[in-house]
Amino acid sequence: MTQQEQFQNYIIEMRRGSLTMAVLGCLYKSHYGYALLQTLQEKGIDIEANTLYPLLRRLESQGLLISNWDTSESRPRKYYSISEKGKQVFHELVLEWKKMQASLELVYKEI
Amino acid sequence: MDKLIKRYIYDVIRRLPEKEQEEVSQELEANIYDMLSENASEEEVKEVLYELGSPAELAEKYRHSPKYLISPAIYEEYIKVLKWVLPVVGIVFLGIGVIIGAVESISDDGMIAINLFIKNLFTKGISMGISATLQTLVWTTIGFVIAERTGYRSKSTGDWKIEDLPELEKNAKHRIPLSDIIVELVLTTVFSILAILFFSGALPFDTLIKIGDMETSNIFTQGFMYACIPATAILWLFNTIPCIVKLKERRWTLSVFITLLISYIVSITTFLFVIMQPKIFTSDFIVLVAKQEWANTGLLNFLKSPIQNPVTILVLIIIILVGIGECGMAAYRMLRNREHKNKF
Numbered sequence: 201m202t203q204q205e206q207f208q209n210y211i212i213e214m215r216r217g218s219l220t221m222a223v224l225g226c227l228y229k230s231h232y233g234y235a236l237l238q239t240l241q242e243k244g245i246d247i248e249a250n251t252l253y254p255l256l257r258r259l260e261s262q263g264l265l266i267s268n269w270d271t272s273e274s275r276p277r278k279y280y281s282i283s284e285k286g287k288q289v290f291h292e293l294v295l296e297w298k299k300m301q302a303s304l305e306l307v308y309k310e311i
Numbered sequence: 312m313d314k315l316i317k318r319y320i321y322d323v324i325r326r327l328p329e330k331e332q333e334e335v336s337q338e339l340e341a342n343i344y345d346m347l348s349e350n351a352s353e354e355e356v357k358e359v360l361y362e363l364g365s366p367a368e369l370a371e372k373y374r375h376s377p378k379y380l381i382s383p384a385i386y387e388e389y390i391k392v393l394k395w396v397l398p399v400v401g402i403v404f405l406g407i408g409v410i411i412g413a414v415e416s417i418s419d420d421g422m423i424a425i426n427l428f429i430k431n432l433f434t435k436g437i438s439m440g441i442s443a444t445l446q447t448l449v450w451t452t453i454g455f456v457i458a459e460r461t462g463y464r465s466k467s468t469g470d471w472k473i474e475d476l477p478e479l480e481k482n483a484k485h486r487i488p489l490s491d492i493i494v495e496l497v498l499t500t501v502f503s504i505l506a507i508l509f510f511s512g513a514l515p516f517d518t519l520i521k522i523g524d525m526e527t528s529n530i531f532t533q534g535f536m537y538a539c540i541p542a543t544a545i546l547w548l549f550n551t552i553p554c555i556v557k558l559k560e561r562r563w564t565l566s567v568f569i570t571l572l573i574s575y576i577v578s579i580t581t582f583l584f585v586i587m588q589p590k591i592f593t594s595d596f597i598v599l600v601a602k603q604e605w606a607n608t609g610l611l612n613f614l615k616s617p618i619q620n621p622v623t624i625l626v627l628i629i630i631i632l633v634g635i636g637e638c639g640m641a642a643y644r645m646l647r648n649r650e651h652k653n654k655f
Contacts, residue, residue, distance in 0.1 A: 232341070232342075232345065233338065233341070233342040233345065234342055234345030234346050235345070248362070248364075249342065249346065249362060249363055250362075250363045250364045250368070250369050250372060251372065253338070253339065253342055253369075253373075254369070254372035254373045255372075257335070257338070257373060269337075275341060275344055276337070276341060277341050277345070278337070278338050278341060
C-alpha cells in the first residue's frame with residue numbers, strides 16, 4: 201500500500217462516521233435520492249451514489265427516516281425526510297461531534 | 312438504453328432477499344433516471360452505471376443481514392466449541408456403538424459369536440461414532456446460525472470479561488496434552504465395555520478357574536455380578552466427565568479439579584456399594600480354594616465375608632489414598648497454573 205493509498209483510507213474512515221450525521225441534517229428538508237446527493241456534494245461532502253442510496257434505506261429501516269413516493273410527476277420519486285427519532289439521534293450525534301472536536305482541538309493545540 | 316438499466320437493476324436485486332427486491336428495484340430505477348439527463352445517450356447511461364459501481368458490491372451495501380453462515384465475530388467461538396465437542400461425541404458414541412454391537416451379537420445361549428462380535432464392533436462402533444460426529448457438526452452449526460440471526464451477541468463483541476481473554480502462551484507445558492486425554496478416554500471406555508460384558512456374562516469366552524484337577528467357571532455370585540454392571544456404568548460416566556472438562560479447558564483449572572474431586576467421591580462410594588454386597592464369591596469357588604494346601608483361615612474368611620475383612624479395609628484405604636493423592640496433584644497443578652497465569 202502506497203502512502204497515498206494509506207492516506208486515502210484514513211480519510212474514508214474519518215468520513216464514514218460523519219455521513220450519517222450529514223444525511224440526517226440535510227433531511228430536515230425532504231429530498232429524493234439524487235437531489236440529496238447533489239445537496240451533499242454542493243456542501244462539499246464527498247459521498248458516492250452507491251453509498252448514499254443503501255444508507256438511506258438502512259436509516260429508514262432503523263426508523264430514523266420516513267419516506268413516501270411522489271407520483272404526481274411523470275416519473276415517481278421516493279422522498280426521504282427525518283423522523284422524530286431521527287431528530288433525537290441527530291442532536292445527540294451533533295453534541296458528541298462537538299465534544300470530539302473540542303478534544304481534538306486540545307490535542308492539536310499542544311503541538 | 313432502458314434495457315441496460317433494467318439488466319443492471321436485476322443484477323443488483325437478484326442478490327437481495329425477495330421482500331426487498333421490489334422496493335429497491337423501484338428506488339434504484341428512479342435514482343438512476345434522476346442521474347441521467349433527458350434523452351440520455353447510451354454512453355451517458357454507461358457512465359452512470361459505472362459510477363454506481365459493480366452490482367454485487369451495491370447489493371452487498373443494500374443487504375442488512377450478513378450473507379455468511381458463521382460471521383467472523385463468532386467464528387472463533389464456533390471453532391472452539393467444535394474442537395472439544397466433536398471428539399467427545401465421537402468417542403462416546405463409538406463406545407455406545409460397540410456396546411450395542413456386542414449386545415446384538417449375543418446368541419440365544421447367552422454366548423457371543425466371536426465373528427459377529429468383531430464385525431459388529433467395527434460396523435456399529437465406527438458407524439455410530441462417525442454419524443454422531445457428523446450430526447453434532449450439523450446441529451452445532453445450525454445452533455450457531457440461529458443464535459446469531461436471533462440477536463445473540465458473542466462475548467468478543469458484546470459483554471466480555473477479562474477472564475475470557477485467550478492465554479498468551481499456547482504451547483506452555485501447563486497445558487494438558489491432548490493425547491493424554493484421548494488415551495484416558497479410550498482406555499476408560501474400552502475397559503468399561505469389557506467389564507460390563509464380563510459382568511453380564513456376555514464375553515465371547517468363559518472364565519474358567521482351574522487349580523490342580525479341580526475347576527469352576529463361577530467365581531463371583533450372580534448378585535455381585537449384577538451389582539457390578541450399573542457400578543461400572545457409573546464409574547465410566549464419572550471418569551468420562553473430567554476427561555470432557557479437561558478437553559474443553561485444556562488446563563488444570565478449578566472446574567477440572569472439581570469434576571475430578573466429584574469423580575473420586577463417586578468412585579469410592581460406588582466401590583463401597585459393590586463391596587457391601589452380601590455374597591461376592593460363589594460357594595463353589597470357596598470350596599475349591601478351601602481344598603488347596605496353601606489355603607489358610609485368613610484367606611477363607613476373606614472369601615466368605617469380604618465386607619468386614621481387614622483385606623477389604625486395606626484395599627479401601629489404598630483407593631482412598633490414591634484418590635486423595637490424585638486430587639492433591641490436580642490441586643497442585645491448578646495452583647501452579649494460576650501462578651503461571653498471574654505472571655502475565
